[in-house]
Amino acid sequence: xxxxxxxxxxxxxxxxxxxxxxxxxxxxxxxxxxxxxxxxxxxxxxxxxxxxxxxxxxxxxxxxxxxxxxxxxxxxxxxxxxxxxxxxxxxxxxxxxxxxxxxxxxxxxxxxxxxxxxxxxxxxxxxxxxxxxxxxxxxxxxxxxxxxxxxxxxxxxxxxxxxxxxxxxxxxxxxxxxxxxxxxxxxxxxxxxxxxxxxxxxxxxxxxxxxxxxxxxxxxxxxxxxxxxxxxxxxxxxxxxxxxxxxxxxxxxxxxxxxxxxxxxxxxxxxxxxxxxxxxxxxxxxxxxxxxxxxxxxxxxxxxxxxxxxxxxxxxxxxxxxxxxxxxxxxxxxxxxxxxxxxxxxxxxxxxxxxxxxxxxxxxxxxxxxxxxxxxxxxxx
Numbered sequence: 001x002x003x004x005x006x007x008x009x010x011x012x013x014x015x016x017x018x019x020x021x022x023x024x025x026x027x028x029x030x031x032x033x034x035x036x037x038x039x040x041x042x043x044x045x046x047x048x049x050x051x052x053x054x055x056x057x058x059x060x061x062x063x064x065x066x067x068x069x070x071x072x073x074x075x076x077x078x079x080x081x082x083x084x085x086x087x088x089x090x091x092x093x094x095x096x097x098x099x100x101x102x103x104x105x106x107x108x109x110x111x112x113x114x115x116x117x118x119x120x121x122x123x124x125x126x127x128x129x130x131x132x133x134x135x136x137x138x139x140x141x142x143x144x145x146x147x148x149x150x151x152x153x154x155x156x157x158x159x160x161x162x163x164x165x166x167x168x169x170x171x172x173x174x175x176x177x178x179x180x181x182x183x184x185x186x187x188x189x190x191x192x193x194x195x196x197x198x199x200x201x202x203x204x205x206x207x208x209x210x211x212x213x214x215x216x217x218x219x220x221x222x223x224x225x226x227x228x229x230x231x232x233x234x235x236x237x238x239x240x241x242x243x244x245x246x247x248x249x250x251x252x253x254x255x256x257x258x259x260x261x262x263x264x265x266x267x268x269x270x271x272x273x274x275x276x277x278x279x280x281x282x283x284x285x286x287x288x289x290x291x292x293x294x295x296x297x298x299x300x301x302x303x304x305x306x307x308x309x310x311x312x313x314x315x316x317x318x319x320x321x322x323x324x325x326x327x328x329x330x331x332x333x334x335x336x337x338x339x340x341x342x343x344x345x346x347x348x349x350x351x352x353x354x355x356x357x358x359x360x361x362x363x364x365x366x367x368x369x370x371x372x373x374x375x376x377x378x379x380x381x
Contacts, residue, residue, distance in 0.1 A: 007125045008132065012170040013361050017154070020168040020175075024147040032067065032121040032131065035139045038112040041119070043105035046070070046098040048133050050119065069121045069133030074172055074221050078136030082117060083108035118143075120221060134172070135221035144226060144272045146175040149218040152273040153177060156280025162288055164213075169361035174223055176365050178240065180213025180233040186293045188234075190301050191345055197237035198338040198353050209235040210297065214287045215242060216280070217365070225249050226276065228283035229369075232293055239352035242369050243296055246287075248279060300372065304345030306379040311336060314381045318347060318374050328354065328367070348375035 008030055009023050032053075040051045053067035071079065076094065080087040085104055093101035118141050120134040157164055162181055169176040192204025211233040218226040229247040231240045286292065308314045315336060319329040336342075336350035348371045355368040 008122050010172050011361055013359060015168050017166055020170060028147050030122045032123050035116050035118050037116050038109045041109055043102040046094055046101055047130060068130045070130050071133040072172060075133040075135050078222060079105060082136055137222050144218060146218055146220055148272050149226060149276050152276030153216050153280050156277040160281050160284040162284050171361040173221060173362055174217050174219045177216040180211045181288050182211050184212035184288045184290055185209055186290055188297045191304050194341040195349055196340045198335045199237060202236050204236050207236045212288045212293045214283050228279060230287040237353055239349055240368055241371055244369055248283060303376055303379040304343060306344040308342050308378060314378050317381050318377045321377055322370050344375045344378035347378035348372060
């Protein structure tokens with residue numbers, strides 16, 4: 001699954017490394033990053049105009065003009081946060097009264113004239129056309145681009161010498177790279193003995209194998225961090241049990257940046273590459289380890305075996321607590337019944353299997369990430 005706007009592919013689901021790399025390279029060529037004072041930004045017809053940010057070379061010399069961006073929902077979220085405009089009100093104005101959107105944004109930009117922001121965008125393929133406003137961030141936000149993050153991750157994996165399998169997602173919020181090694185495996189018979197894959201019908205009793213792995217995520221539009229989170233992959237169904245409490249997280253904070261369009265030097269890129277590469281090697285050493293997997297399986301099994309005596313009520317409690325949609329609740333209940341494991345562990349399996357079916361990368365990531373939390377809630381229901 002992919003999604004594109006103005007010729008820029010923004011999302012991808014379940015793609016391989018070469019495909020993701022190609023998307024990121026094409027995005028890189030269209031990126032616009034600038035630290036701008038509030039006084040140089042204005043809203044006109046719902047678009048952000050950055051005065052003097054566009055340069056044109058002609059026989060008459062160099063002229064400057066506005067660079068124009070249509071804000072994404074994420075960018076509008078940044079505008080809401082930075083200017084103190086309630087998010088729902090900003091969304092309503094964009095949808096129903098764009099003149100009020102302009103008036104409110106411009107009014108609060110005027111009162112913030114002494115502040116600077118980092119504006120991230122994609123320029124249009126067509127000269128002079130409107131681009132995409134990706135995010136409005138603090139001028140102290142340290143950027144680690146997805147392409148650099150992916151390059152560094154692969155370097156760290158290569159340096160580790162570990163043979164791994166990789167699958168990738170991309171959204172406007174984050175890049176998600178799932179890594180697992182079939183060389184690092186263990187058995188989880190107690191966790192899988194009653195489970196049947198809703199995809200293939202194969203049973204965990206016949207194949208209780210699990211693999212060690214982790215999930216690497218990186219955010220370019222304000223997620224605030226890149227993370228390495230351990231994940232145990234179940235062979236029989238490809239479900240991923242994500243161990244969020246053991247994540248390695250690095251917040252994207254740095255020194256305040258000077259005003260102007262940002263041109264990243266090779267020393268900055270090298271520093272980012274070195275940082276992520278070292279963290280990738282640490283993740284491999286820590287998470288791709290049989291003892292680590294065996295320890296975590298024991299911890300999971302302590303709660304996974306709790307019987308679910310009232311499936312409908314339990315699924316309702318779990319899904320409402322985790323704020324899933326009605327459609328997601330119905331899908332989880334269906335997978336729970338098909339899976340045949342009427343335990344708290346079966347609830348976890350249902351959540352993580354449904355996550356695989358979701359077309360939206362963020363929704364799939366968010367659901368997969370709370371699989372163990374769903375099990376814990378089911379164990380107490």
